[in-house]
Amino acid sequence: MTDKIRIFTYAVGATLFSELLYILWLRFKHRHMNTVNKTDIQLGTDRNSRSNTSIILNVDFNDQEVGSSYKPMNKVLIFPDPGITCKRLILNGRCAYSNCQFLHKKTSLYYLTKMLSTAKTKMDVCVYMMMYSVLGDRIVDAHKKGIVVRVITDGQMGDVPSSQIGRFREAGIPVRSNSTTTFLMHHKFIIIDNETLINGSFNWTKQAVTGNYENILITNQKELVEPYSAEFQHLWQLYDPVQLEKKKDPQ
Amino acid sequence: MTDKIRIFTYAVGATLFSELLYILWLRFKHRHMNTVNKTDIQLGTDRNSRSNTSIILNVDFNDQEVGSSYKPMNKVLIFPDPGITCKRLILNGRCAYSNCQFLHKKTSLYYLTKMLSTAKTKMDVCVYMMMYSVLGDRIVDAHKKGIVVRVITDGQMGDVPSSQIGRFREAGIPVRSNSTTTFLMHHKFIIIDNETLINGSFNWTKQAVTGNYENILITNQKELVEPYSAEFQHLWQLYDPVQLEKKKDPQ
The missing domain is CATH 1.10.287 (Helix Hairpins)
Incomplete structure (x- = not known):
């Protein structure tokens, strides 16, 4: 027994x-x-993955190189992505869920979020509209990490329902915008640590990531970055609430 | 007598x-x-000319240097201009009319038109909207001079009344655009002679020149220009009317 x-x-x-x-x-x-293979993306790898989408990187994007100020960096990201990138991949670099239906490869969004995460001391955001929560998360995270974040946006676009701007204000990030409704604050650039410019046609929306044909140019070349830094500073002072109040009531 | x-x-x-x-x-x-003094514009000269306008050039813009492929060129143009630039100044470099009320100095529009006029063999235009006749003139002029001009634009924006696209087609310039109305062909770049990229937030409208806050980045650095050339070629094939027809009717 x-x-x-x-x-x-x-x-x-x-x-x-x-x-x-x-x-x-x-x-x-x-x-x-579901972990991104660091060597598997080359120029145009994904060009044929969806007939109306493209990802173009001029060279293989080296994570260690991103945000480095020690050598010239020139990169181009082309949108739309062929689909929606997995949030876990963006956050942790991998996804353990076997049934995850999102993309697990280096998309343009992946590189963009990676780039935003390289900020060490300062992030100057000057964008017409900021709608996509995945990108908004990176801005709020930077602020939480103690990075000095300043945001300039278009006065009208900051007030639409899906805008991330309210969230930024709630988190304590200083936000300034134009008061006129006639003309647009139409810039779409971010400067990381005073040394790296992210700029292009790209509106910071989900539609721009997965639908529109858009581009982002990333460079750390001083003669390109400095005029944008000067413009940011110019607009930051111009949109100072005290200055705007003075304009309304010159007495 | x-x-x-x-x-x-x-x-x-x-x-x-x-x-x-x-x-x-x-x-x-x-x-x-009324003739532009070649040495009188320096960084930020016009910053205070109108409280809500700015022109920022990272260095003095040398006309001889524009379009040269022999050394790296990186330039930034910031809009809005402080006013409307004199058309005679743009065309002839001077204006003899003593009562001319337009601007007679190197505005961002002046540099942009100057840049477009440097094309020698080829001009690839990939812009969301092309509305401003002064800029449209430069495209048509290039075509008339025998320069190979190709235009890609957004299908919907090409059809609005003030669009220059109809004029381009009438002049015999080949134009291609997306057929979908869901997503935008939102790029705003031009490549001159396969070597110089003009790109930014700037929509090619009069409002972008004299009203909005906009930027244009000009560079002839290969690793930045080439991905845009590749994207142009990709879209040019994608928007080939034969390809678009095949998509509509896969039989």
Whole structure:
């Protein structure tokens, strides 16, 4: 009788153990599959993945290189992405969910968020509209990490329902905007640590990421970055609430 | 009596001559005043000319340097201009009309048109909207000079009344655009002679020149220009009417 119990126990134990091994192997396999392979994206790799989409990187984007001020950096990101990038991939660099339906490769959005995360001391945001929460998250995260974030946006676009601007204000990020409704604050640039410019046609919306044809140019060349820094400073003072109040009532 | 006639003739002659000299001097003075002084624009010169306008050039813009592929060129133009630039100044480099009310200095529009006029062989235009006739003129002029001009634009924006696109088609310039109304062809770049990129937030409208806050970045650095050339070629094929027809009717 004790033999039968022992045999039964062994059988159940072995079954459970093999089942456990199999589950662990599946998890490992999916984790590995959904982690971006750092060498698998080259120029135009994804050009044919969807007929009306393209990702163009002029050279392979080296994560270590991003945000470095020690050598000239010139990069171009082309949108739309072929789909929506996995948020876990953006946050952790990998996704362990085997049934995750989002993209697990280096999209333009992936590089853009990566770039925003390189900020060490300062982030000057000067964008017409800021609508996409995934990008808004990066701005709020930078502020939470103690990075000095300043935001300039268009007065009208800052008030529309899906805008991230209210969220920025709630988080304590200083935001300034034009008071006129006639002309647009139509810039779409961000300067990281006073040294890297992110600029282009790209509106910071979900539609710009996955639908429109858009471009972003990234450079750390001083003669290109400095005029944008000067323009940011110019607008920051111009949109100072005290100055705007003075204009309304010159007395 | 002959003495009196001679004196009278001398007096009238001298009066007419001095009047003529004075008129000539006035004309010379106005011509000189309304001709752009090549050394008088420096970084931020016009920053205070109108409280809500700015022109920022990272260095003095040398006309000889524009369009040169022999050394790296990085320039930034900031809009709005402080007013409307004189068309005669744009076309001839000077304006002889003493009562001309337009601007006679190097505005961002002046540099932009100057830049467009440097094209020697090829001009690839990929802009969301093209509305301003002064800029449209430069595209048509290039085509008339025998430069190979290709235009990509947004399907919907090409059809609005003030668009220059109809004019381009009438002039015989090939134009292609997206057929979908869901997503935008939102790029705003031009590539001159395959070597110089003009790109930014700038929509090619009069409002962008004299009202909005906008930027244009100009560079001839290969690693920045090439991805835009690739994107132009990609869209040019994608928007080939034959391809678009195939998509509509896969049979």
